[in-house]
Amino acid sequence: LKVDASSQLARKIPDTLFGMFFEEINHAGAxxxxxxxxxxxxxxxGGLHTPSNIDPWSIIGDDSSVFVATDRTSCFSRNIIALRMEVLCDDCAAGGVGIYNPGFWGMNIEDGKTYNLVMYVKSAEAAELTVSLASSDGSQKLASVTVPVDGTSNWTKVEQKLIAKGTNRTSRLQITSNKKGVVWFDQVSLMPLDTFKGHGFRxxxxxxxxDLKPRFLRFPGGCFVEGEWLRNAFRWRESIGPWEERPGHFGDVWHYWTDDGLGYYEFLQLSEDLGAAPIWVFNNGISHNDEVSTAAIAPFVKDVLDSLEFARGDANSTWGSVRAAMGHPEPFPVKYVAIGNEDCGKKYYLSNYLKFYNAIREAYPDIQMISNCDGSSKPLDHPADLYDFHVYTDSKTLFNMKGTFDRTYRTGPKAFVSEYAVWRSDAGRGSLLASLAEAAFLTGLEKNSDIxxxxxxxxLFVNDNDQTWNPDAIVFNSWQQYGTPSYWMQKFFRESSGAMIHPATISSSYSSSLAASAITWQDSGSSFLRVKIVNFGSDTVSLTISATGLQASINALGSNTxxxxxxxxxxxxxFSNPNKVVPVTSQLRNAAEQMQVTLPAHSFSSFDLALA
Ligand code: AHR
Known part of the structure; x- marks a missing residue:
């Protein structure tokens, strides 16, 4: 494998090459x-209808001791449903009767940790509630507080801290009473005090x-942005402002309700916290089953311009002031937007697209716009800065797709491979095989990173209790997480964004099952050469790596494989074996301009040479 590391043939990889796509799918967010x-x-x-859907809330007691029903008496006009709980017993069973919420397949409550409870209550008569964190059958209490309700018939905000005295991974939140009477509840929230930067993330x-150093964050979907029907698409406006006032919505593509606590603002905040450029994918008036005609698209265009003012406007602008009131007076630097998701070819895609494109170009000339139409096989017939390219296929096909962009147009919009993965037959639930094909595909993207x-x-994520889409990069439940090989494979590319790419050519009888790339980069004043090689075949392969044109000598001591x-x-x-397929690093003792390396069958190796 010959690497020409001379500066003449080197090219800078875009700073943005590798990032992340977060979709509200598989309960990745909620x-x-x-x-x-x-x-x-x-x-x-259940939406605005009553009786509404209170799932997964349930009662503690039975029909003779407690009765619950929803009505439209909330103090919040945008989410008007409240829960009315009538306690029918005066001398209720020990522990009282009431309601409980098991969260998302059980709450992870950990010993010594603090949980913030917020809820809104009202009652016409004074009452006393007990709010506790308990095991899934209620038998083990981990924390408990008493909450008096004043009996004025006014909605009151209750805020309490619960400190857990024990750990239980499948806990529930319960609210009970021992006394006959009626109490209404709304917006009951329980958050751990300890979240990432205090911003609400696990x-x-x-x-x-x-750990993957993402350079961008594309959000919030995917099909989630589109909806099966427009009425169920993600609407940024409904997802901002005080969380208590967000209506929430049913994501009908992935079939679950989201309270939209993770809304547009929080996605922008997350991008900032990750050091990743935000890429806002907005609904373009098109869902899977219905479309807004171009004649009626103007309010949707205005809505998107408002979303950009929310992100980028100064704190005195109409929408910038809403952002500032939420705690972020500085603008969020949105420089990329995608006009819809996978909608190319739909009846109104192009004509709607142009309305969005022209309005955004005029208001924000620096924003890069992403078309859903694939410009790799034929030039786009409309203006765009980037085009989306999505690929889900079997491992052999993806391995062979490493050359996809070798011969594509070098002028015009750049490619954004915003979704790629091996899936179905040979993906398992995230196999080594899938990750090897993906790695090979990515070496092809690095080489073609001029386009x-x-x-x-x-x-990106799957909650193990709701695997709607398989495979995924990170698997978790209420308290555990692990990376699939596809997650770990990405770690080999985390230094690539902004690095220099060099020609790497393989001559071997195994060439057809190998893929390689070479980069150099600098970190804290030190320089490195990384040669990555995928061996997709079932034979062990020996290679000589020879690097020419290096700007400095190799320091074997600081070199790794x-x-x-x-x-x-x-x-x-x-969960039981999270580290079965993970990268293993060791010192590269024979690091030199010419070195013999062995590539195990079905492997992805990187050789990192420290340059003195
Ligand atoms: O990544 C899962 C889905 O695949 C996305 O929602 C969609 O864009 C694509 O079809």
Whole structure:
């Protein structure tokens, strides 16, 4: 494998090449990175209708001791449903009767940790409630507080801290009373005090993202942006402002309710916290089953301009002031927007697209716009800065797609490979095989990064209790998480954004099952050469790597090799064995301009040479 590291043939990889695509799918957000523990906290899951859907709330007691029903008496006009609880017993069973919420397949309550409870209550007569964190059957109490209700018939905001005295991974929040009477509840929230930067995200999941050094964050979908029907599409306006006043919505593509605590503002905040450029994918008036005609699209265009003012406007602007009131007076630097998701070819796509494009270009000339139409196989017939390219296929096909952009147009919009993954037959639930094909595909993107400006794996997260889409990069439940091989594979590319790419050519009888790339980069004043090689075949391969044109000599002491492999190509990680397929790093003792390396069968190796 020959690497020409001379500066003449080097090219800078875009700073944005590798980033992330976050979609609200598989309970990635609600019941995922968003740390809210209560599911359906406003009892709004059935929409504005009564009786509404209060799932997963349930009663403690029986029909003779407690009766619950929803009505439209909330103090919040945008989410008007409240829960009316009537306690029928005066001398109720020990522990009282009431309601409980198991969260998203059980709440992870940990010993010594503090949980913030907020809820709104009202009652016509004075009452006393007990709010507790308990095991799933209620038998073990981990924390408990008493909440007096004043009996004025006015809605009152209750705020309490609960400190857990014990750990239980499948806990529930329960609210009970011992006395006959009627109490109304709304917007019941329980959040751990300890979240990432205090911004409401689960720390351990975010640290897995940080570890990949993402340069952009595309959000919030995917099909989630479109909806099966427009009425169920993500609407940024409904997802900002005080959380208590957000109506929430049913994501009908992935079939679950979200309270929208993780809304447009929080996505922007997350991008900032990750050091990633935000990429806002907005609904363009098109869902899977219905479309707004171009004649009627003007209010949707205005809505998107408002969303950009919310992000970028100064704190005195109409929407910038709403952002400032939420705690972020400085603008969020939105420089990229995608006009819809996977909608190219739909009846009104192009004509709607042009309305959005022209309005945004005029108001924000620096914003780069992403078309849903693939410009890799034929030039686009409309203006765009980037075009979306999505690929989900089997491993052999993706491996062979590493040359996809070798011969594509070099002028015109850049490619944004905003969703790629091996799926179906040979993906397992995230196999080594899938990750190897993906790695090979990414080496092709690095080489073609004069035209490919960005790339992100999809989907990023799955809550193990709701795997609608398989496979995914990070698997979690209420308290555990692990990366699939596809997650770990991405770690090999985290230094690539902004690095220099060099020609790497392989001559070997195994060439057809190998893929390689070479980069140099600098970190804290030190320089490195990284040669990455995928061995997609079932034979061990020996190669000589010879590097010419290096700007400095090689320091073997600081040089390493990292390999991702396993005894079986279909091996996966799991909660019980999260580190079965993970990269293993060791010192590269023979680091030199010419060195012999061995590539295990079905492996992805990187050779990192420190340059003195
Ligand atoms: O990543 C899962 C889905 O795949 C996305 O929602 C959609 O854009 C694509 O079809």
């Amino acid at each position: 019941g995922g990175i968003w740390a809210e523990l209560v599911s359906n906290r406003g009892f709004e899951a 720390k351990e999941l975010i640290s897995m993202l940080l 490919v400006q960005m790339a992100s794996y999809a989907p 990292t390999v991702l492999t396993s005894s079986n190509v279909m091996d996966e990680n799991s």
